[in-house]
Amino acid sequence: MSYTEAFRLPALMAVTLLAVTTAPAHAEALQPKLSGQITLLSDGIYRGVSQTDGQAQYIAGAQLAYGKVFVGTLFKSMRDPSTGVDNQVQALIGYKTAIKGYDVTARAIYKQYNGTKAGVDNDFMEYEVNVSRKLAAMTTARLTLAYSPDNYGKAKEATYSEIVLEQKIRPNFSVQAGTGFRHNAGSVDYSTALLGATYTTKHKQSLSLTYTHTDRAELGDKYGDSLFVTLSQKY
Numbered sequence: 163m164s165y166t167e168a169f170r171l172p173a174l175m176a177v178t179l180l181a182v183t184t185a186p187a188h189a190e191a192l193q194p195k196l197s198g199q200i201t202l203l204s205d206g207i208y209r210g211v212s213q214t215d216g217q218a219q220y221i222a223g224a225q226l227a228y229g230k231v232f233v234g235t236l237f238k239s240m241r242d243p244s245t246g247v248d249n250q251v252q253a254l255i256g257y258k259t260a261i262k263g264y265d266v267t268a269r270a271i272y273k274q275y276n277g278t279k280a281g282v283d284n285d286f287m288e289y290e291v292n293v294s295r296k297l298a299a300m301t302t303a304r305l306t307l308a309y310s311p312d313n314y315g316k317a318k319e320a321t322y323s324e325i326v327l328e329q330k331i332r333p334n335f336s337v338q339a340g341t342g343f344r345h346n347a348g349s350v351d352y353s354t355a356l357l358g359a360t361y362t363t364k365h366k367q368s369l370s371l372t373y374t375h376t377d378r379a380e381l382g383d384k385y386g387d388s389l390f391v392t393l394s395q396k397y
Contacts (some may be wrong), residue, residue: 198397205390211353248277300330317349366396
């Protein structure tokens with residue numbers, strides 16, 4: 163990624179923040195909303211594979227929203243002996259809306275992997291769309307589509323698609339089942355499946371137990387089955 167591309171998203175975020183702070187008087191009813199989240203995983207599974215070589219992962223993020231537009235940043239611990247990476251930072255801008263019963267969120271995300279060995283392609287842009295819809299009072303379907311023109315490491319053009327069905331058993335307890343497919347030009351393609359259960363509290367805390375499986379377990383523990391716990395606190 164070029165120097166210009168590396169700073170494209172942070173510059174766009176700055177322009178958006180300037181527009182927010184100089185919004186016209188008739189928009190005074192809208193107020194900026196700051197939120198955050200801290201997450202701890204017993205195994206850093208992301209899109210079906212481990213980002214931490216089977217070890218624990220911690221994630222911290224913050225987001226500033228103004229109406230339907232938001233900007234944010236995120237930090238992830240990581241571990242990959244083959245590339246040397248030890249953490250990831252993100253900067254993002256997004257838009258959230260509702261269209262005829264569908265909740266739609268679109269994001270442009272700049273990702274940088276730190277601590278990598280010399281010569282590793284360690285930063286890239288990713289574009290992601292999430293669409294969800296209630297199928298019944300306590301049943302929700304979610305679709306995720308992601309695209310990167312030049313992904314991390316050896317991977318070049320990359321895509322990811324996933325569909326997850328969530329069923330609430332009680333207002334604060336739900337189960338999930340899903341499947342996804344990852345395409346990495348120049349690297350590994352794989353399919354993934356997940357089963358999970360999540361308990362939430364009125365204090366914006368959640369505890370999840372998730373099982374994931376891919377069809378490329380022969381490639382090592384990174385792609386192997388995992389049963390992991392996720393603990394999260396929103397602010």
